[in-house]
Amino acid sequence: MRSPKDMRIIQIDITNACVHACSNCTRFCGHHVRPFFMDFETFKRAVDSLKDFDRCIGIMGGEPLIHPEFSRFVEYIGEKYPSKYNLFATRKPIKEFARYMHDKNYILDESLNERKGPGLLTSVCDKYYEHFELIQDTFSFQNINDHQNPSVHQPLLASRREMGVSDEEWIPMRDSCWVQNQWSAAITPKGAFFCEIAGALDMLFDGPGGWKIEPGWWKREPEDFGEQLQWCEICGGALFHSGRLSSEEIDDVSPLLYQKLKEADSPKLKAGCVAVMEKGRTEFGTAMPDTANRYLSEHEERVSKLNRAIFPKAIASRVLRAGTDAGIEINDILKKETDWIAVAVNQDMGLPEEMIRRLKNVVLNPGVLYSFSQYKDVYLFNKNAHALKRAGFDGIRYCATMREFMNLWDADKKVCLDASFDELKNPDLDQWEKYVAGLDLREKEQAEKIDRCIRKIKSDYE
Ligand code: SF4
Ligand code: SF4
Numbered sequence: 001m002r003s004p005k006d007m008r009i010i011q012i013d014i015t016n017a018c019v020h021a022c023s024n025c026t027r028f029c030g031h032h033v034r035p036f037f038m039d040f041e042t043f044k045r046a047v048d049s050l051k052d053f054d055r056c057i058g059i060m061g062g063e064p065l066i067h068p069e070f071s072r073f074v075e076y077i078g079e080k081y082p083s084k085y086n087l088f089a090t091r092k093p094i095k096e097f098a099r100y101m102h103d104k105n106y107i108l109d110e111s112l113n114e115r116k117g118p119g120l121l122t123s124v125c126d127k128y129y130e131h132f133e134l135i136q137d138t139f140s141f142q143n144i145n146d147h148q149n150p151s152v153h154q155p156l157l158a159s160r161r162e163m164g165v166s167d168e169e170w171i172p173m174r175d176s177c178w179v180q181n182q183w184s185a186a187i188t189p190k191g192a193f194f195c196e197i198a199g200a201l202d203m204l205f206d207g208p209g210g211w212k213i214e215p216g217w218w219k220r221e222p223e224d225f226g227e228q229l230q231w232c233e234i235c236g237g238a239l240f241h242s243g244r245l246s247s248e249e250i251d252d253v254s255p256l257l258y259q260k261l262k263e264a265d266s267p268k269l270k271a272g273c274v275a276v277m278e279k280g281r282t283e284f285g286t287a288m289p290d291t292a293n294r295y296l297s298e299h300e301e302r303v304s305k306l307n308r309a310i311f312p313k314a315i316a317s318r319v320l321r322a323g324t325d326a327g328i329e330i331n332d333i334l335k336k337e338t339d340w341i342a343v344a345v346n347q348d349m350g351l352p353e354e355m356i357r358r359l360k361n362v363v364l365n366p367g368v369l370y371s372f373s374q375y376k377d378v379y380l381f382n383k384n385a386h387a388l389k390r391a392g393f394d395g396i397r398y399c400a401t402m403r404e405f406m407n408l409w410d411a412d413k414k415v416c417l418d419a420s421f422d423e424l425k426n427p428d429l430d431q432w433e434k435y436v437a438g439l440d441l442r443e444k445e446q447a448e449k450i451d452r453c454i455r456k457i458k459s460d461y462e
Contacts, residue, residue, distance in 0.1 A: 024243055129366070174229070242288060315339070
């Protein structure tokens with residue numbers, strides 16, 4: 001076991017509601033009669049308590065993006081615990097999102113920020129698209145996994161006694177539990193915990209709650225974990241090294257835990273999605289890889305090719321005549337359209353169908369105003385752009401010309417697309433290289449680390 005202060009990330013669980021019901025979920029999603037949604041005051045206390053932690057503070061669920069106050073939480077963490085560097089990333093169209101995010105985490109979180117900053121753990125659902133701009137502007141680290149892939153989840157609802165682990169074997173086994181040694185401590189609405197699974201068990205089985213959420217709680221050493229270690233007795237974290245595909249949506253539980261789920265009135269159990277394991281059998285199903293990312297080792301698989309949640313849903317093409325009042329016309333268009341809008345100013349026709357098809361096959365940032373090198377005076381924007389929300393219908397109405405309308409966006413959120421915009425695997429690599437070259441990195445060690453990082457990303461594309 002290790003102290004939370006030595007962890008690479010501490011999680012704040014803001015909800016245990018989720019859009020999925022994966023097998024052997026670490027937050028036991030699907031088993032709660034009523035999922036929780038952390039209130040803002042608790043969230044603030046949680047962030048403030050980690051002020052000097054100096055590593056990543058993760059916002060996690062369930063699916064954190066379905067928390068109704070997600071934006072408010074993100075704005076708070078962005079202000080109190082900001083990412084030190086800002087690469088202005090994820091502005092250009094992205095072809096392979098999981099791959100790109102892997103590169104971005106490597107350069108921004110791991111190399112530049114040295115793992116300090118706000119983090120997000122998400123299954124990349126529709127809400128990710130809705131909050132896309134805010135997410136990219138705020139988070140230093142993103143752990144994405146849509147679970148539409150071969151993720152293997154080990155059983156977690158099992159007691160070591162039922163699995164035949166004796167008292168003598170148990171303590172060293174528990175103390176080397178890979179979850180606590182590689183993953184995170186966590187804060188739930190019920191307090192702070194030495195291990196994220198212990199926090200989830202406390203929530204599921206109506207436990208006594210965790211430590212008070214106060215500055216420095218995370219400096220506790222393993223000898224201070226005390227009564228929280230009771231949760232290890234009914235947890236499979238240290239017992240199993242194999243499991244089943246998350247997409248099967250079945251939980252494997254020991255007989256005692258089956259009984260406890262029944263007493264907790266578990267909806268997932270009632271729905272018949274729980275399988276009772278044989279006592280004494282800790283090896284079954286698919287072996288998990290012995291790597292840092294044991295649930296899923298291939299980062300390219302973190303977002304399935306079938307997951308269209310973050311791709312443009314609709315692109316409406318409109319022509320704007322010269323001499324018309326741009327703002328008034330655009331307000332009319334905004335009222336009718338739901339997603340992306342391409343406006344061609346004083347042209348015979350709007351954005352060609354072939355270009356619309358290509359744009360729908362890349363991930364665009366809804367916060368960005370795009371223009372095109374091959375089409376003069378054609379602009380593409382999303383009705384949910386922060387720039388438009390900030391201006392409001394009134395602010396837009398007073399834009400007499402298209403140029404004034406374009407000025408609603410900050411300069412770093414205007415991108416001109418060239419003809420090959422959907423060909424590059426990582427469109428930001430050159431820009432990242434220039435950005436880091438311009439930094440005044442006094443520490444030789446960090447400069448070397450960043451150099452290694454760029455070389456590694458480049459070599460992966462060769
Ligand atoms: S996406 Fe994550 S939190 Fe949601 S059910 Fe699956 S494992 Fe649990
Ligand atoms: S056994 Fe479970 S609760 Fe205990 S440290 Fe491991 S994962 Fe956490």
